[in-house]
Amino acid sequence: MGSFQPILTRNVGVPNSERIAVYLERGGYTALRKALKTPPDELIALVKDSGLRGRGGAGFPAGLKWGFMPKEPVTKYVCVNMDEGEPGTFKDRLLVEHDPHSIIEGAIIAAYAVGARRAFVYIRGEFFLGVKRWIKAIDEAYAHGFLGEDILGSGFDLDLSVHRGAGAYICGEETALINSLEGKRGEPRMKPPYPAQVGLWDEPTLVHNVETLANVPHIVNNGADWYRSIGTERSAGPKLFCISGHVRRPGNYELPLGTPLRTIIEEHAGGMRGARPLKAVIPGGASTPMLTPEHLDIPMDFESLVEAGSMLGTGAIVVMEEGTCMVEVARRLMDFFAHESCGQCTPCRVGTRHLRDVLTRIVQGKGKPDDMDLLESICAGIVGHTLCPMGDAAVNPVLSSLKHFRDEYEHHIQYKRCKEA
Amino acid sequence: MATDAQVLDPARRSRLLTALYIAQEQEGYLSPQALKRVAERLDLPEAEVFSTASFYTLFRAEPVGQYVIQVCTGLSCYLADGAERLVDYLERKLGVGAGETTSDGMFTLETVQCLASCGTAPAMRVNDELYENLTTEKVDMLIDQLRERAERWAAFNRS
Numbered sequence: 193m194g195s196f197q198p199i200l201t202r203n204v205g206v207p208n209s210e211r212i213a214v215y216l217e218r219g220g221y222t223a224l225r226k227a228l229k230t231p232p233d234e235l236i237a238l239v240k241d242s243g244l245r246g247r248g249g250a251g252f253p254a255g256l257k258w259g260f261m262p263k264e265p266v267t268k269y270v271c272v273n274m275d276e277g278e279p280g281t282f283k284d285r286l287l288v289e290h291d292p293h294s295i296i297e298g299a300i301i302a303a304y305a306v307g308a309r310r311a312f313v314y315i316r317g318e319f320f321l322g323v324k325r326w327i328k329a330i331d332e333a334y335a336h337g338f339l340g341e342d343i344l345g346s347g348f349d350l351d352l353s354v355h356r357g358a359g360a361y362i363c364g365e366e367t368a369l370i371n372s373l374e375g376k377r378g379e380p381r382m383k384p385p386y387p388a389q390v391g392l393w394d395e396p397t398l399v400h401n402v403e404t405l406a407n408v409p410h411i412v413n414n415g416a417d418w419y420r421s422i423g424t425e426r427s428a429g430p431k432l433f434c435i436s437g438h439v440r441r442p443g444n445y446e447l448p449l450g451t452p453l454r455t456i457i458e459e460h461a462g463g464m465r466g467a468r469p470l471k472a473v474i475p476g477g478a479s480t481p482m483l484t485p486e487h488l489d490i491p492m493d494f495e496s497l498v499e500a501g502s503m504l505g506t507g508a509i510v511v512m513e514e515g516t517c518m519v520e521v522a523r524r525l526m527d528f529f530a531h532e533s534c535g536q537c538t539p540c541r542v543g544t545r546h547l548r549d550v551l552t553r554i555v556q557g558k559g560k561p562d563d564m565d566l567l568e569s570i571c572a573g574i575v576g577h578t579l580c581p582m583g584d585a586a587v588n589p590v591l592s593s594l595k596h597f598r599d600e601y602e603h604h605i606q607y608k609r610c611k612e613a
Numbered sequence: 614m615a616t617d618a619q620v621l622d623p624a625r626r627s628r629l630l631t632a633l634y635i636a637q638e639q640e641g642y643l644s645p646q647a648l649k650r651v652a653e654r655l656d657l658p659e660a661e662v663f664s665t666a667s668f669y670t671l672f673r674a675e676p677v678g679q680y681v682i683q684v685c686t687g688l689s690c691y692l693a694d695g696a697e698r699l700v701d702y703l704e705r706k707l708g709v710g711a712g713e714t715t716s717d718g719m720f721t722l723e724t725v726q727c728l729a730s731c732g733t734a735p736a737m738r739v740n741d742e743l744y745e746n747l748t749t750e751k752v753d754m755l756i757d758q759l760r761e762r763a764e765r766w767a768a769f770n771r772s
Contacts, residue, residue: 277729280727358630358671359670372630375630375665436689510731512692524686524688528687531726
């Protein structure tokens, strides 16, 4: 693993990496030149063959998503999802702030491949530095003829602009993002129809996460076989793993998919911060079920994590040492979900608040003997009963902590204090 | 290819969030009058504008201090032993609780969850600036700087 050379983060750390001059000097926009001379169908086939899967959390094959867009020359849109907000996740912000042009280049190629002439960047409202850098980066791209009319003499036109979100986690869900772009409340829409058929202003729309698009120029430059040589058979390519919590060196580490969790924690993040051993790991952001030390040798790819009863999610690894109160961890995450529930579906709106209240009283030593059953029954009332995946996601911290640390809940309820305190 | 006329109508509504940001810059929050003006300018029903504004946490319905401090209390900031300590420290230092504004109108203290700074925890935002790897010493310096900046600004406005 030590020999792996960064691909997505190759420009991070280079002075002024956000400027187009630096990006061009380092080989930027060569993939765009190549792509514009390639028939769109071939590009779609290339991305399909590469095995690239969405990096926003769901892991859907990107090439299939491109293929779902209608071939007819109707109005179509591309949206770049820059609404990173899943607790534990800070990978997109790195690319957004330090390498905007790689994302712009990926977005232009995607728009050309699916035949969209208008693209939007939806950036999290809190990313103020990102907004400033993106306004500048887009200006630079226009000035160099990479955006606007007749891009590089290809006859292809594309306009791109930044749209700032305003503080709503749910807008990372693609249909909520579309509603927010339209200037509405960021409430998810019923699927189907999927955005590829009925998206922004009811037109076919391709929505991609930042990290997904950042892969595209490299696939165009180096080919599908090269891309598939990185990672595992079904989880191809590099991945940004952002690691935080009780490790010595928290941060972003770009590694091939399938890198063992233990390698990421021990070799890259420097291991545990102190003498206390590892107790629990959230492998892919707040909404992925937590794992325990027995899972440390798991390869970090889409399939292996599902097999272990969790998900790769955003690749945001949160490490917790012995002594951490797992009921408090669940309570804190539920506080987040209760706050961020958009309110549209009653099971999610009421259920997340109810879960938060029960978890809070357990932490405060006021838990009741049947509270664990109650938690499970509220979770069962949410799962599968909401429009968007947030309901299913919100129950994961509760159910997984109950599964692995039931004794802690029992101790809290019986002795009215934390076992770990 | 969509014509300008086709694009113009939905585009008007899509300007709403941007318009709300601009309106909020005037008074630091969205007063009922400000919401009304936004509705008029975009030719949208007032109820639609209010409903949309109320959905997003970065739009405020109440006045706030000159500097809004948002301390992250998300999981990673909590694990870094920083979140609670920082909130307690700022509450004592500013003499207000979370969600409150100092009597001189200078600072509003809030808690939020996750600023995508989990690897550089603990973190907080002050207005649009992000501050990471915080210690109480760094917070002291920052608060002093902000007070100084506010005084210079007030003096400039008086002159």
